[in-house]
Amino acid sequence: ARSEDSDTGGGTGAGSGGGEQVVATPSGGAAGPGCTLEAYGAPKLDLKTAVIGFSQSEKEANPFRIAETQSMRDEAAKLGVKKLLVTNANSQLSKQISDIQDMINQGAQALVVAPLNSDGLEPALNAAKAKKIPVLTIDRKINAKACDTYLAFLGSNFVEQGKQAAQQMAKALDGKGKVAILLGSSGNNVTTDRTKGFVDEIEANSPDIEIVAQQTGDFARDKGQSVMEQIIAAQPDITGVYAENDEMALGALVALKSAGKKPGEDVQVVSIDGTRNAVQKVVDGEIYAVVESNPRFGPLSFKTLTDFYAGTSIPADVIISDKLYTKDNAAAEVGSAY
Amino acid sequence: MTETVPRRSVDRAATRRWLRDNGVHLAVAVLLLYNLLFTANFATVSNLTTQLVQVAPVIIVALGMAMVIGTEGVDLSVGSVMAIAAALLPLYLGYGIVAGVVVALAAGAACGLLNGVLVGVVRIQPIVATLALLVGGRGLAIVLVDGQIKDIRNDTLLEFGSAKALGIPLVVWLAALLAVAVGLLVRRTTYGRQLVAIGDNRSASALAGLPVRRVLIVTYVLSGVLAAVAGIVATARLTASDPSSIGNLYELSAITAVVVGGTALTGGRVRILGTVMGALLIQLIRATLIKNDLPDSIAQIVQAAIIVLAVYAQRERRAGAS
Amino acid sequence: MTPVSPTGPAGSASPAGPPSPASPTGPAAAGAVTAVTAVTRRERAAGIVQRSGAYLVLALVVLVASLAFDSFATTGNARNIAIQSSFLAIVALGMTFVIISGGIDLSVGSVFALGGVLAAYGMRWGSLAAVLLPLAVCGAIGLLNGVLVGYGRLAPFIVTLATLLGARGLLLVITDEGSITRVMPADSLLVRLAQGSVLGLGWPVWIVVVLFALGAVVLNRTRTGQSVLAIGASRDAALLMGLPVARRTTLLYLASGLLAGLAGALAAAYSGSGVTIVGVGLELDAIAAVVIGGTLLTGGAGTIGGTLCGVLLLRVIQNVINQIGTLGSSYQSVVSGAFLVVVVVIQAYLSREQRL
């Protein structure tokens, strides 16, 4: 098969070559005393001879998940970890529970989990705890006691991301306009947080920005497009679109253009994730700003584990700072986007 | 007295029959009227066009589904087939639009062939036979493009996705054309009549010497090809190939369209106009709910209610047994 | 009634009269009988193979898996598979009855999720409420399905498709568009039940064992079960034979709703909270399990044990894929799709119809 774009435009996102994650809240800090090997009561372990399990939550079918899983695999290879088990829950909570249980059964000695949901993994985590297997949760925090049910959380703060997006939106519209929100899938914590962060911030600081529509686009490009088409038809006078992930934003762009609007001029688009395609649109001036949510958890996860086994104390929350792509830096940084 | 009794009962029967055959048209009319009167900016050309454009791929899929259901089967794999077509398209556009389209359609046909053989030859129950492809197909599509979402740069295709003729988008013309074609196929051709007979009484049809297997296989192949067409349309509209989300849950929309359109799932009947109307009804419901910015929760409940009402209006009131 | 007198009927049958059973017809009839029983024995054999098709496939897969992966045939793994299968199993049980009656229930996925959320919601009034509330609401939804299908004569597929949407909507309403997830206290009776175990097996597993035993008895040894089979085989015949078709049908969907709700409540308790995103596509898993178990989607025939095998098969595949440990998610679905084909094809050949 010969692809239309043999240069695989936007294809190489998966590589771990891109931008490393940067820790915002340094060790200790607000996150309390932190967690040590003794405190957690886990046996000592050398990663080179260890079996590590990684439980992915959603299909590797969008740039974020692809990059996330890939960076875990790459880093494991780099460190020469004896065996990395990888499972994928295909967005089914029950499957993630069994995935984790299965990996424990296969002798996983440490676990990195990208939780599908903040609640509901109890049985799996209890099983790990019973076997004193340390569990790092990445990219989504779970509602449980750190250093007890799980070791620590590495990731972004979704509410914060929403807030940042809101600030950008305010800047783009200089404080005045009608905004439509393309929600993620219903019942998903990410959706809830990114909406909360955005809405609260707008209400607090931009009284003249009116949120005229909130409709779900299920984090998917085509749904983003069709929903956007409906919204424009109903409210031709919207001036801003906040998409809770890049895919929906890209769909929205298509809808806006086919409706004869000029994204970047008539309508300002702000979205979250920082995929290469979206950042490219920032460069092209169609998207005003993209809040990054960095998926490359491999290096940070394994560093944290190494430190942990080296006896260092691990803070409960290792929050990574989310980069912001605007027309100022996008052109320079698009190469490192995923 | 005794005079009036029968007349009234006959009238009621007549009304019921009219409702049964035209319930969906009525529902569409009502919803359309409601929106034209109460929904802001609904009665605009651009908006009405949007509705048609969005419903086009659903109609195309539903046409194939209607034929499959006519054979007392069902094709759950259409959504995944759309994804496979969408995935293959950009991979072969390098050789030109024709190559890309042909490959995509061929893939659709192949998927249909698999379903058709499972159902017609191995005699596996349609739901399960096609469920396999529903589960595996999308995975395959994603594997084909290793998870990437590829932008479409082929101008012909993009043109097709956006251009209009006589003020009506090409994709809408295509859907209309296919609807007419399938309508004729079912009503006028040998194949069409055999299809309906097989759906009604398979064993009798077999004993009457009809080529049951061939008809079944052809039907599923057609469904697969139509799904592929829909996949191409959706891709062209999106200006990108996104196998992970294109065609998601289309099987349900299509089945709903067909059934709401008055084709019984028990086979032996294919109603094309009804199917098209069914698809339009669903589209209108969705549009109405979004435009009034109802939350997802209410939206889903309302949708459920309307579907039940529409089907209830046209239920077969059989005299009893036999 | 008195047996046919040898000559009486023969004499009156027609002027000439056919041979009296006593002498000449005797052999003929006997012939028929022997032929009959011969056929029967073969049919029995075929029947057994057909019914145990699922068992055979399951045994095969398990065998291969245990040889291939040393961490497969371990008690720990067996426990996991058992507990992980239990919730789907409960849903599939209801589905089995519905499908045997010639219907289908697509709403179970949403109802399952709704059940879980309601359980967590009801927990504020204690464990009993946490079970009764979901049963009440999910039962009501099942009843609605049943009435529309049984009395309204609407197509089950479309009716339950609608309630699939409706139940999901209801769920979103009571969780503020899915933003609220209610936690179930670990010390509550229900949670302890769902997470605890006896004789090494989790309580849910035992519940499954009991429910399936009951299900088997109901299907094969009660009038209700028989009428379900009859309705599935031929609704009209069942009607003409004077069976309460509408009422039975309604009952089935009610049961399916209740079971889905129960499964949801248990699953929620098991996972410690009423998660809103569960149960999507569960109905397809249930249907697959039922059909793999050898139940005809056209209705009229099916076994309860087969369904259990179907459920276990699905879970074992998942487990095997995890045993391989490095398969990408997309490959995983390709594999499970391919596997589904293989299983149903094998099933189809085992249960070949003798007639044209």
Add this chain to the structure above:
Amino acid sequence: MEAVLEARGTGKRFPGVVALSGVDLALRPGEVHALVGENGAGKSTLIKVLTGVYQPDDGTLLLGGEPVRFGRPLDAQAAGISTIYQEVNLVPLLSVARNLFLGREPRTRLGLIDTRAMDARAAELLGSLGVHADVRRPLRTLGLGTQQMVAVARAVAAEARVVVMDEPTSSLEPREVATLFDVVGRLRSQGIAVLYVSHRLDELYRICDRVTVLRDGRVVHTGPLAELPRLRLVAAMLGRDLDEVRREGSTRFDGASSVASGAPVLEATGLARRHVLDGVSLTVRPGEIVGLGGLLGAGRSETARAIAGAMAVDAGTVTVAGRPVRTGSVPAAMAAGVVMLPEDRKADGIVPGLSVRENIALAALPTLSRAGIVSRARQDAIVDRFVTRLRIKASGPDQKVGELSGGNQQKVLLARLLARNPKLLLLDEPTRGIDIGAKAEVQGLIDELAAEGLGVVLISSEFEEVVEGSDSVVVLRDGRVVATLHGAEVTEDALISALAADGD
């Protein structure tokens, strides 16, 4: 004498048809009441109204003098009316025993079905009706005749005040018929009212006390049967005058066996299938009518199905007009000019949802279409020809076949076969459920077709029909040919003794 069940002024309309209007019928305890009429006269409809399947449009039902309304069959059965409907209406996949007791299974103290007791009682019940089948096997594995007997057993097993039988003998052998009459007699002596529908007049005169004649949904005569001579009865049914009827014999077959000559149109040799057929050979010449004799389960239907390609065979060859035909494929057989009228009209014959037109054209579609497009003109031509030639009674070529009366459905099927203009006709019970008028027509038609040079294989459970219809008869037993009768040898006695003689 007080009537147990009475219908007054019953009227029932279907779209385009008035099936019943102003029908009065009174069933007295201990009487066997014959209900007769042409195909489509409204007999089955009346029965369905009486038993709660249909709701009457006008008129009232009286049960023991009290007005009643049966919302569904269950109500009627609860009121002590048990019915054998025209087409066997049982559950093919369930075992014979479970079919017999469905809805009223014997139960243990725990309320569970007592399977052992049920099977035992089932076996006894059937045994007393001369059916010796394993009651645990699925009903569908029995021949249609046997299934009919099971239906009879089910109806009489329930203690009822009224037993309704809609053409119960249409698929029975003289042996079973005799048994059935025994049962009817016993019911009568127990003071139970029996409503009895049949097209076989001699049966009526043997067991019925009174008769009600329906024509086009109206009652044209009611009274004691003895006072109504056979010819008058026929005249009343058909609405023709006496002499016209008198001219027609009991069957329309001209006894003269045409001397069939020329190369055989069909040569089937050594057809075998485990447990069903073992080495059946058959030769049919153009213009010859070959009857298949045999008792229930002898394998006549199987023979026909094997030749028609509707049943795969383990061994044996079929040659049509000198050319070998691939067995086990209906299209292949049809292409060679072999067509079959299936035994089970409802399951294997009609396509109920399609119109009369489409049902007739169905098998001939390819020949009626150009480039895959069906030519409406050609279709209508064929359809009109057969609708008139076979006197098919329907509100129009667009009426659904499912709505036709049994007899008319049968005619539609015949038309479908003839539309293929075949070389060889396999007719399995061609006159089952057809009124004498239509029956005579069909029989006449068969002769006609034979005269035109068609080969015909005729299966009938009426010996009279086989004997008078066939030029030669092949007698089967347990799937084997036990005798072949030619020309003059073809008599009922010969047939019966052939059946009786034990083959070994």
